Amino acid sequence: xxxxxxxxxxxxxxxxxxxxxxxxxxxxxxxxxxxxxxxxxxxxxxxxxxxxxxxxxxxxxxxxxxxxxxxxxxxxxxxxxxxxxxxxxxxxxxxxxxxxxxxxxxxxxx
Amino acid sequence: xxxxxxxxxxxxxxxxxxxxxxxxxxxxxxxxxxxxxxxxxxxxxxxxxxxxxxxxxxxxxxxxxxxxxxxxxxxxxxxxxxxxxxxxxxxxxxxxxxxxxxxxxxxxxxxxxxxxxxxxxxxxxxxxxxxxxxxxxxxxxxxxxxxxxxxxxxxxxxxxxxxxxxxxxxxxxxxxxxxxxxxxxxxxxxxxxxxxxxxxxxxxxxxxxxxxxxxxxxxxxxxxxxxxxxxxxxxxxxxxxxxxxxxxxxxxxxxxxxxxxxxxxxxxxxxxxxxxxxxxxxxxxxxxxxxxxxxxxxxxxxxxxxxxxxxxxxxxxxxxxxxxxxxxxxxxxxxxxxxxxxxxxxxxxxxxxxxxxxxxxxxxxxxxxxxxxxxxxxxxxxxxxxxxxxxxxxxxxxxxxxxxxxxxxxxxxxxxxxxxxxxxxxxxxxxxxxxxxxxxxxxxxxxxxxxxxxxxxxxxxxxxxxxxxxxxxxxxxxxxxxxxxxxxxxxxxxxxxxxxxxxxxxxxxxxxxxxxxxxxxxxxxxxxxxxxxxxxxxxxxxxxxxxxxxxxxxxxxxxxxxxxxxxxxxxxxxxxx
Numbered sequence: 007x008x009x010x011x012x013x014x015x016x017x018x019x020x021x022x023x024x025x026x027x028x029x030x031x032x033x034x035x036x037x038x039x040x041x042x043x044x045x046x047x048x049x050x051x052x053x054x055x056x057x058x059x060x061x062x063x064x065x066x067x068x069x070x071x072x073x074x075x076x077x078x079x080x081x082x083x084x085x086x087x088x089x090x091x092x093x094x095x096x097x098x099x100x101x102x103x104x105x106x107x108x109x110x111x112x113x114x115x116x
Numbered sequence: 117x118x119x120x121x122x123x124x125x126x127x128x129x130x131x132x133x134x135x136x137x138x139x140x141x142x143x144x145x146x147x148x149x150x151x152x153x154x155x156x157x158x159x160x161x162x163x164x165x166x167x168x169x170x171x172x173x174x175x176x177x178x179x180x181x182x183x184x185x186x187x188x189x190x191x192x193x194x195x196x197x198x199x200x201x202x203x204x205x206x207x208x209x210x211x212x213x214x215x216x217x218x219x220x221x222x223x224x225x226x227x228x229x230x231x232x233x234x235x236x237x238x239x240x241x242x243x244x245x246x247x248x249x250x251x252x253x254x255x256x257x258x259x260x261x262x263x264x265x266x267x268x269x270x271x272x273x274x275x276x277x278x279x280x281x282x283x284x285x286x287x288x289x290x291x292x293x294x295x296x297x298x299x300x301x302x303x304x305x306x307x308x309x310x311x312x313x314x315x316x317x318x319x320x321x322x323x324x325x326x327x328x329x330x331x332x333x334x335x336x337x338x339x340x341x342x343x344x345x346x347x348x349x350x351x352x353x354x355x356x357x358x359x360x361x362x363x364x365x366x367x368x369x370x371x372x373x374x375x376x377x378x379x380x381x382x383x384x385x386x387x388x389x390x391x392x393x394x395x396x397x398x399x400x401x402x403x404x405x406x407x408x409x410x411x412x413x414x415x416x417x418x419x420x421x422x423x424x425x426x427x428x429x430x431x432x433x434x435x436x437x438x439x440x441x442x443x444x445x446x447x448x449x450x451x452x453x454x455x456x457x458x459x460x461x462x463x464x465x466x467x468x469x470x471x472x473x474x475x476x477x478x479x480x481x482x483x484x485x486x487x488x489x490x491x492x493x494x495x496x497x498x499x500x501x502x503x504x505x506x507x508x509x510x511x512x513x514x515x516x517x518x519x520x521x522x523x524x525x526x527x528x529x530x531x532x533x534x535x536x537x538x539x540x541x542x543x544x545x546x547x548x549x550x551x552x553x554x555x556x557x558x559x560x561x562x563x564x565x566x567x568x569x570x571x572x573x574x575x576x577x578x579x580x581x582x583x584x585x586x587x588x589x590x591x592x593x594x595x596x597x598x599x600x601x602x603x604x605x606x607x608x609x610x611x612x613x614x615x616x617x618x619x620x621x622x623x624x625x626x627x628x629x630x631x632x633x634x635x636x637x638x639x640x641x642x643x644x645x646x647x648x649x650x651x652x653x654x655x656x657x658x659x660x661x662x663x664x665x666x667x668x669x670x671x672x673x674x675x676x677x678x679x680x681x682x683x684x685x686x687x688x689x690x691x692x693x
Contacts, residue, residue: 025571027596028567028600029565059593060597060656060659061600064655088586088589091586092659095593095658095662095663096658
């Protein structure tokens with residue numbers, strides 16, 4: 007799984023690429039937890055994530071919960087309809103902070 | 117006033133006695149006033165406390181305690197502080213007049229006395245004093261009334277607090293009772309490859325009088341009932357809960373549904389008519405409670421789609437054959453509990469493959485709009501025909517929503533219950549019919565890295581049909597999650613053993629079969645966990661259940677391995693421009 011982290015307007019933006027499934031979710035888990043541990047304001051760019059399964063969901067939940075526990079801000083941006091569909095099947099679309107793009111994520115931060 | 121025999125008042129006069137004063141005493145008596153004469157201020161103070169006069173005259177030039185000092189003392193005493201005091205002065209003594217007002221006198225008269233003037237002043241001041249007393253009485257009464265009202269309001273407030281506390285307690289009790297009732301509704305529906313089930317239930321208040329359930333009686337038979345206890349509220353719900361407890365299938369002699377034998381395979385099922393008769397004997401309508409209930413109970417033979425049922429005072433089930441209008445299947449029986457020794461009639465319905473049967477309570481038909489017009493059978497039939505190609509749960513939910521929309525308030529006057537099933541076809545036809553179109557057959561080792569290529573192949577195979585891309589993605593997700601469950605729970609981790617995936621199309625039913633060679637697993641492994649419980653496996657099962665219409669798992673007939681079957685109706689009605 008490829009990933010890339012850049013800094014923009016005070017936010018660390020982690021971009022994930024490809025499919026997050028049983029095979030790749032351990033790698034995605036490491037990337038996300040490292041980012042949560044070392045950054046304060048985190049946006050997860052999901053634009054290039056083409057598939058997400060239940061193990062991928064579990065990874066996102068773990069990172070989101072760790073960020074919340076440590077008082078860090080974490081939001082998801084650029085979700086494809088397919089990924090959004092899986093989040094809604096898991097009823098997580100109402101739990102996660104999900105935004106269309108960077109600007110609206112920054113604008114919405116409490 | 118002359119010659120008035122009435123006693124109009126007692127007047128105390130502190131003044132040196134003289135012939136003029138004696139004349140005054142006599143005249144006063146003729147006007148109805150009693151006059152007591154005292155020679156000095158000290159005596160005036162003493163007498164005033166004993167006699168409590170209505171009015172006091174004080175000569176300004178009394179011996180000893182002066183008239184002004186006497187007046188000051190009188191005004192300090194409770195008995196006389198409100199008694200009008202009139203000073204007696206001389207016309208030339210202007211200063212005494214002013215001084216008299218400053219110490220609390222109400223008036224003055226000058227000597228020599230002008231009888232009519234003195235009487236007029238006395239009358240005026242007594243009148244003022246009486247009005248003053250009356251006013252004080254009125255004020256005192258009003259104050260008492262205000263105090264009484266405050267006490268009443270406080271008592272009312274206290275009572276309202278008690279009522280509120282009682283109300284809160286009742287609400288908590290009702291909520292607890294409602295949870296008990298909810299817990300008796302079907303939590304897990306039978307998982308069969310050739311029949312699917314759906315239900316919905318909405319009580320009109322916290323507690324409902326309706327109840328429903330669906331349960332597997334043996335490998336080939338499923339029992340279903342909907343019942344409706346007369347009335348609403350606590351009494352109806354108590355009987356409803358009792359009935360729900362009685363109507364639970366179990367392998368013991370108290371079970372109504374199954375006559376248990378020593379060997380389970382020799383168990384026999386009690387006919388629906390006998391169930392109704394037994395309930396009629398067990399729950400006769402009591403004199404005080406006047407409660408009875410309506411019931412529809414039936415047994416579906418999943419091998420051939422035959423539904424054998426009885427209907428005791430309950431609305432008839434609606435049968436919906438594929439592409440046909442819905443038909444009510446009426447049987448006339450009286451409700452349960454009304455009469456002794458009733459023989460209940462039975463009916464049978466032979467379902468066609470794809471046929472659906474809807475059981476419901478009269479609350480659905482009798483949901484009323486603002487004009488008191490019923491939702492009725494025609495609208496019910498219309499709704500279920502319109503949702504014929506939707507998943508069964510969607511159809512059931514649509515009926516509930518249509519009935520609630522009809523009320524305009526989303527608050528029905530009666531409990532609403534709907535229980536439905538669809539009989540797909542015989543099991544062997546569904547899965548093993550060689551005429552079915554095989555979309556994909558793919559075998560791969562149970563490794564996580566194999567899932568990506570498997571998904572790609574599945575996506576390509578499904579995309580050859582004109583299904584919507586989101587439906588294709590949902591099915592790919594369900595198959596992926598099923599494969600993950602095989603790797604995790606059947607093989608207990610990645611291995612080189614195979615997973616065989618076959619996808620077939622039978623009319624509008626997409627059938628997915630996954631076979632493994634792992635030891636036999638429990639069918640419970642396919643039950644989803646609560647959504648909050650995010651762990652691998654439980655969430656995957658939740659996805660599978662959300663996406664697919666039917667899911668079942670059984671041991672392979674070879675004795676080694678498991679077969680997981682899933683199906684989904686992929687029919688999309690044609691759209692018109």
